Amino acid sequence: MHFQEPSSNGHTVTLPASKVANLPHATAVPVKGATKTQSIEEMAGKWSDFSFAPIRESQVSRAMTRRYFTDLDSYAESDIVIVGAGSCGLSSAYCLAKARPDLKIAIVEAGVAPGGGAWLGGQLFSAMVMRKPADAFLRELGVPYEDDGAESNFVVVKHAALFTSTVLSKVLQFPNVKLFNATAVEDLITRTDGNGGIRIAGVVTNWTLVSMHHDDQSCMDPNTINAPIIISTTGHDGPFGAFSAKRLVSMGGLPALGGMRGLDMNTAEDAIVKGTREIAPGLIIGGMELSEVDGANRMGPTFGAMALSGVKAAEEALKLFETRKAECAEGGKF
Ligand SMILES: Cc1cc2nc3c(=O)[nH]c(=O)nc-3n(C[C@H](O)[C@H](O)[C@H](O)COP(=O)(O)OP(=O)(O)OC[C@H]3O[C@@H](n4cnc5c(N)ncnc54)[C@H](O)[C@@H]3O)c2cc1C
Secondary structure (H helix, E strand, O other): OEEEEEEEOOOEEEEHHOOOOHOOOOOOOOOOOOOOOOOHHHHOOOOOOOOOOOOHHHHHHHHHHHHHHHHHHHOOOOOOOOOOOOOOOOOOOHHHHHHHOOOEEEEOOOOOOOOOOOOHHHHHHOEEEEEEOOOHHHHHHOOOEOOOOOOOOOEEEEOHHHHHHHHHHHHHHHEEEEEEEEEEEEEEEEOOOOOOOEEEEEEEEEHHHHHOEEEEEEEEOOOOOOEEEEEEOOOOOOOOOOOHHHHHHHOOOOOOOOOOEEEOHHHHHHHHHHHHHHEEEEEEEEEOHHHHHHHHHOOOOOOHHHHHHHHHHHHHHHHHHHHHHHHHHOOOOO
């Protein structure tokens, strides 16, 4: 995949996909025939003569739908699917996309707004606390934080939204990532492994608004994405949360949910990071969803475990990827 960037002589140059991910926010990226760009400064004081470039409404429709349907087509076979774009899923997506620009990574998020529960700290306060050494991930992203120095065991981002918007913006700039938001995972694609066990081979999706109306509308079959590795980070048990863990139980892949235990920050954060792993072949679970699998303590408003669970989920996925991909291929044509 290649993108165009203006050069100093006004012509465009083709950028390799790897460089596009690192473009600074303010860089204009004219595509296909855009010849002249205007700066905000050039517009200043000229608003009485102002007009937008003319457009026909169908151009807007086609600009959106062509891209979306191309993405649906392309990502129907993905390398890795991340279910849930909360702090854990986004952290994982960042690490994966950075480490392996050759992999196609689909993120499926039920909500319209990605970010999960990480737009605020505890009790709807603004600040986000991360215990050390998760500050390493903030430095990796370039998120500023307050640190009281060597004596302090944690750092504070002045607003949780600063962390979430930064990781989200970095993830979305990677050319090998597609976020399908307002889209719910309704089921898992499974294969039998020949020994009575199951392997997870993809996800079953639907528009979230459709998923919410299965009881009062009919004939709303879903869509699918095949992938050798699924990373599920759907958060606490709830109407959509802990989705894959609950589905594994109902299909006999897990005996029972462990259920999230009472709050203990010290125990909980270590347990979530250490426990982030492949729960069933092809399915890695991380973040707060894992507390429902393992019966881990809840941790309250401290987010280091979410970020580092995402980092570890990415590491596990890359370790397993070639094996699971080969198994999918061995499974025959389907
Ligand atoms: C009631 C409540 C209690 C909390 N308690 C704690 C706590 O004890 N400890 C703690 O650390 N934090 C707690 N939080 C804060 C916060 O939710 C979590 O710390 C953190 O956001 C969890 O990160 P995550 O990435 O695992 O999941 P989330 O931030 O919850 O993100 C999960 C994402 O997955 C999406 N999703 C869910 N199901 C599906 C599906 N089927 N298909 C597609 N997408 C799906 C959701 O829309 C969401 O965006 C709590 C929040 C709430 C609302």
